[in-house]
Amino acid sequence: MIITVITGSPHANGTSALLADRFIAGAIEAGHDVNRFDAAFSKVAPCLGCDHCRADESKFVCVHKDDMQQLNPHLLEADLLVFVTPLYYFGMSAQLKIVIDRFYANNSKLQGGKETILLATAADDDEDSMQALVAHYLTMIEYMQWIDMGTLLALGVAVRDDIEASDFPEQAYKMGINIV
Numbered sequence: 356m357i358i359t360v361i362t363g364s365p366h367a368n369g370t371s372a373l374l375a376d377r378f379i380a381g382a383i384e385a386g387h388d389v390n391r392f393d394a395a396f397s398k399v400a401p402c403l404g405c406d407h408c409r410a411d412e413s414k415f416v417c418v419h420k421d422d423m424q425q426l427n428p429h430l431l432e433a434d435l436l437v438f439v440t441p442l443y444y445f446g447m448s449a450q451l452k453i454v455i456d457r458f459y460a461n462n463s464k465l466q467g468g469k470e471t472i473l474l475a476t477a478a479d480d481d482e483d484s485m486q487a488l489v490a491h492y493l494t495m496i497e498y499m500q501w502i503d504m505g506t507l508l509a510l511g512v513a514v515r516d517d518i519e520a521s522d523f524p525e526q527a528y529k530m531g532i533n534i535v
Contacts, residue, residue, distance in 0.1 A: 356534060358382055358389045359433035361426075363440040363451025365395040370476035370518040374509060374527040375439040378474060381531025390429040395450040397422035399457065408460035417460040426454070427461060435470045435504065435534065438492065442477035445487045455495065467500040474527060475506070478513035485510070505530060 360379060364371045375391070382389050400419040407418035417423065430436070438455075440447040447455075458465055473492045477484055485508045496503055507526055512518040 356387045356434045357429075357432050358387050358435045358437060358534070359426075359429045360389060360391045360437040360439060361451060361454055362391065362393045363395060363438075363448035363454070365448070365450060366441075367393075367396070368515060369441065370509065370512045370515060371439050371441045371474065373515065373518050373524055374474045374476060374507065375437075377524040377527040378437060378439075378472075378531040381528040382534055383531075385532045385534060387531075387534060390433070392422075392426045392429065392454070394454045395448070397426075399423055399450075399453050401453050402456040402459055404459075417457065419457075423454070423457050423460075430458070431461065431464055433469060435472065436501070437472045437474065439474040440476075440488070442475055442479065442485060442488055445484060446491060447475075447488055458499075462499075465499060469499070469501045470504045471496050471501045472504050472530065473506040474509075474530075476509040476512050476518065476523075478511070480511035482508075482510065504534075 360375055362375050379389050398421045400421050405418055408416060440451045475488055509523040
């Protein structure tokens with residue numbers, strides 16, 4: 356299986372980065388081909404809604420020439436997309452949201468047939484704090500006609516020490532190793 360993991364945290368050693376690392380370790384151990392795109396450490400401009408990508412629908416070329424050009428081939432070939440984000444003000448990080456907004460240039464090519472997973476971390480330990488994030492994720496995958504393969508919502512992990520002391524990294528690893 357070809358897996359593309361898109362992370363949205365600006366903290367290279369943060370809580371969601373650890374989930375991504377552990378998921379990827381499990382997926383690689385299971386024999387999958389994994390590509391990782393760290394949105395926060397990439398140059399990705401926000402979608403302008405200019406419809407330049409629709410001018411010639413045989414090409415779907417975005418007006419921006421940035422790191423999405425490296426991600427797009429991996430998005431298109433992926434069987435599974437994994438979205439990894441810290442919870443920022445009841446939603447995904449801006450860095451991840453910019454990448455998702457840029458799916459627009461390849462909307463019709465991306466729709467249908469992909470599986471998805473959401474891995475998210477939050478300092479808050481109230482399950483309700485993740486409601487808007489999960490609703491957004493589920494709405495997106497319904498629109499894209501993708502299949503949800505699960506979520507891991509790591510609550511109460513404000514810093515790396517918190518998540519390292521939890522079983523969330525092991526859960527992420529198991530998600531990765533159990534992909535069929």
